[in-house]
Amino acid sequence: MVVKLYWGRLSKLLLLVLLLFLYNEYLVYYVTLLQCAWPEMTTDHLDVMIDPGQGKPLKVMVIADTHLLGSFNGHWFDKLRREWQMQRSFQTTFSIHSPEVVFVLGDLFDEGKICSDQEFQETVARFHHMFAVDASSQIQVVVGNHDVGFHYMMTGHKINRFKKAFKTPSVRMMDIQGNLFVLANSMAFEGDGCDICQRAERQLQEISVRLKCAQGRYTAGHCEVEDPKYYTRPILLQHFPMYRTSDANCSGPDSAPIQEKYVKFRPKVDCLSEKASNRLLESVQPRLVLSAHTHHFCYRELPPHNTPEWTLPSFSWRNIKNPSFLLMKVSNNNYAISKCYLPDERTVIWTYIIGGVAILCWLIISYGRGMKFYFSKRDLIGRGRKDSEISYSD
Numbered sequence: 001m002v003v004k005l006y007w008g009r010l011s012k013l014l015l016l017v018l019l020l021f022l023y024n025e026y027l028v029y030y031v032t033l034l035q036c037a038w039p040e041m042t043t044d045h046l047d048v049m050i051d052p053g054q055g056k057p058l059k060v061m062v063i064a065d066t067h068l069l070g071s072f073n074g075h076w077f078d079k080l081r082r083e084w085q086m087q088r089s090f091q092t093t094f095s096i097h098s099p100e101v102v103f104v105l106g107d108l109f110d111e112g113k114i115c116s117d118q119e120f121q122e123t124v125a126r127f128h129h130m131f132a133v134d135a136s137s138q139i140q141v142v143v144g145n146h147d148v149g150f151h152y153m154m155t156g157h158k159i160n161r162f163k164k165a166f167k168t169p170s171v172r173m174m175d176i177q178g179n180l181f182v183l184a185n186s187m188a189f190e191g192d193g194c195d196i197c198q199r200a201e202r203q204l205q206e207i208s209v210r211l212k213c214a215q216g217r218y219t220a221g222h223c224e225v226e227d228p229k230y231y232t233r234p235i236l237l238q239h240f241p242m243y244r245t246s247d248a249n250c251s252g253p254d255s256a257p258i259q260e261k262y263v264k265f266r267p268k269v270d271c272l273s274e275k276a277s278n279r280l281l282e283s284v285q286p287r288l289v290l291s292a293h294t295h296h297f298c299y300r301e302l303p304p305h306n307t308p309e310w311t312l313p314s315f316s317w318r319n320i321k322n323p324s325f326l327l328m329k330v331s332n333n334n335y336a337i338s339k340c341y342l343p344d345e346r347t348v349i350w351t352y353i354i355g356g357v358a359i360l361c362w363l364i365i366s367y368g369r370g371m372k373f374y375f376s377k378r379d380l381i382g383r384g385r386k387d388s389e390i391s392y393s394d
Contacts, residue, residue: 009366013359020355025084028343028351029092036340038097038327043334045308047287050232050333057329057336058177061099062237063090064292064325065314067146068123068130070111074318082318087130089315089323089342097327100137101176105292105312106144106186106239113149117161124165140174141166143185144239144293151190151197151268159185159196170196171203173210175228178332179235182207182284186240186293189276190268208283232332236286240293241311242302243267243277250298254313254324254341260296270294281307288335290326295319297339310337317345 041057066086069079093099109115109123133139148158163169170185188200213223214231246265247256255261267273270293272280281302289302289309298311314320323342328335 009363012366013363016359016362020352020359024348024351024355026088028348029088030096032343033089033092033096033340036093036097036327037338039329039336039338041329041331041334041336045287045335047233047333052334053178053332055177055331057331057334058179059098059100060326060328060330061093061097061102062105062290062312062326062328063102063315064105064239064312065107065144065295065316065319066104066127066131067107067110067314067316067318068127069318070109070115070119070123072111072114074110078318082316083126083130085317085342085345086315090131093325093340094133094137098137099327102131102133102137102139103181103183103237103290104131104139104141105237105290106142107146107292108141108144109147112147112162113145113153113158120161121165140181140183141168142183142237142239143168143170143187145187148187151187151192151194154187154196156196169203170200171207173207173228173234178230178232179330180211180228180232182234182236182286184236184238184280186238186272189272189279191273191275204280204283211284230332233287234284235288235290235330235335236280236284237290238272238280239291241271241291241298242281242289242309243272243274244300247294247296247298249300250296250311252297252299254297254320254322256294256296256298277302297324315342321345 038059068083074082094102108127109120112120112123115123131139143159143162147162148154159170168183170188172183174181174183184204185196185200188196190197209218209222210227211231211234212218214228216231244265246263247261250256250261265271268276271277286307289307291309291311292314294311295314296311297313298309300309300311301307302309310326312326313324315323315325317323322344324339325342327338327340
């Protein structure tokens, strides 16, 4: 009887623990991410000077600062926990919303700037496994300072191995379903005339000329390559935010904590220099700027034309407890943005704590009731035997 009672309680205990684990490690991502939806296109960002295209808006997902750990920082559980969270978050989002393009705004790796070539390739393979997309989608990345180092740490070798792994030069323009995206290496705009910087400046100048040719601002003699064949204002994506003095004017639950908001930014370290920011804005004339690097959210409008800039927080619990990302619909003359939140790490931890306490309480109460039932039944059996013995003796 005791053995049967024990195994019955144990099986229920294991089932409850399994259900708690499945909710926190799988279901919570669906519960959270099903609350997010693709935005509706409105006239808020409509460019009436551009003729509307014929196709459907492009569905874009934007994330930042995944910081996959290497062999130097963190420990095995830190790596396991954070990478599982990012993989489940990304794959759940992909299965629910099916974006056509995914952009990652730099710092894919935490130790790309210091790791060996072998470890770099191993981390690249991990990244492609965690953020795998099917044939109907594509993933495009921007280089960050943790991938190749700040300007003083960058070398041609680091730049080339990242370029080879992700097919991304320092500055490039992409045409995806009639929408133009310019992706820039923030660390290459130091302005000191280094080889990497000169190459990035040339690439930026070539893109600027191509855009002006498509816009009809240059004569045919200046336009050797007709690419793009039509003009639409690009979206600029980079790792560093545009020049700003601090995060003081940023707000939202995933913005910087109050003790960090008023810390002065260091140009070329925490953000682009004012000169580099103006150079990019003048050359590209973007309708929207997407950046990262601070690990916290910020929205601001850039002078002189009030160009919106969205600075995305990190996608990893290691850098922020309540990560978020963007879902965007983009057409050649309009766009709409929806900000989506991932499960909050603190909520998951408290769910484990409350669930664990509830299971423990159930176990104690259930054990007490079971023992009470067992002893009461044993007493009844004992009394029955005693009555039988009395009747027999009579």
